[in-house]
Amino acid sequence: MPTQVASGVHRFGDHGITLYLIEGPDGLTPIDAGVPAHLDQSHGLPAGLGRSVADIRAVLLTHGHLDPTGLARPHPPGGRSRHLDPRPGRPRSCTTAGAA
Structure with missing residues (x-):
């Protein structure tokens, strides 16, 4: 269940x-x-805020383990840019934190 932890900051x-x-x-x-088990939450939280995944402008990936990157995949041609798995919406661009 999502929790608002500060103004404009939601934990899920x-x-x-x-x-x-x-x-x-x-x-x-x-x-x-997140990982595939978080897909419903990742789409439901924006909807619950009156927004949509189309409002995602960037995704900050804190490290390269499965938990933060499970729904992300490399964006061609390099490995620094990634985008969220498009199921069931459209891909969104993001950058891996700390990428050289």
């Missing part, structure tokens, strides 16, 4: 993986992409 995920969604004037920024 499960007992093992914590994800955040930041609301900004230019759109939404998820912190980490």
Whole structure:
């Protein structure tokens, strides 16, 4: 169940993986992409806020393990840019934090 932890900051995920969604004037920024089990939450939270995944402008991936990158995949031609798995919506661009 999503929890608002500060103004414009929402925590979601499960007992093992914590994800955040930041609301900004230019759109939404998820912190980490989560795994396939989080797909419904990743689409439902924006809808519950009166927004949609189309409002996602960037995704911050905090590290390269499966928990933050499970719904992300490399965006051709390089490995630094990624986008969310498009099921059931459209892909959104993002950049891996700390990429060289």
